[in-house]
Amino acid sequence: VILILLLMALLTALYIVIIDQIRKWLKNVSRGYIFTYKNAKIIILISYCFVLLGLFESIIKLAGNFAMYHFLGHNSKLYALIDKDIETFSDFFFNFNFTLIFAGIIIWVIGNVFKYGAFLQDEFDYTV
Incomplete structure (x- = not known):
């Protein structure tokens, strides 16, 4: 139970970091600083x-499943009656949120585009 609470605290901290970084990025954009290295670092952190x-x-989810399984006295048939989402062994272990992972990869690509845009902006500023 303590592990689950610790993980929930880390999850909440990640949400707070994301919201804070988005606020910083929007503040920079509203000031007119769009293609900067600072914005690229913020987007990559997000x-x-x-x-x-x-x-x-x-x-x-895995920690919750293990806690429930342990609470039920390692009775897999009783656990299967309680949780209808778990049908196979792989459902018990591998339930990653691929949507968030894929979104993170796309945002990472956008962050690198912003980094390259900052490079081009610096080159343009120095030549003019």
Whole structure:
């Protein structure tokens, strides 16, 4: 139970980091600083947080499943009656949120595009 609470606290911290970084990015954009290295780093940090969210949600589900299984006295038939979502062994272990992981990869690509845009912006500023 303590492990689940610790994981939930980490999950909440990740959400707070994402919201704070989005706020910083929007503040920079509203000031007119769009293609900067700082914005690229912020977007890349947000992408890493999305990937971690996808992994942490599966770890929390796994810890919850183990806690319930242990609470039921390692009775797999009773556990199968309680949780209808788990039909096979792979359902018990591998329930990653691939949507968040894929979104993190796409945001990472966008962050690298912003980094390249910042490079081009610097080159343009120095030549003019």
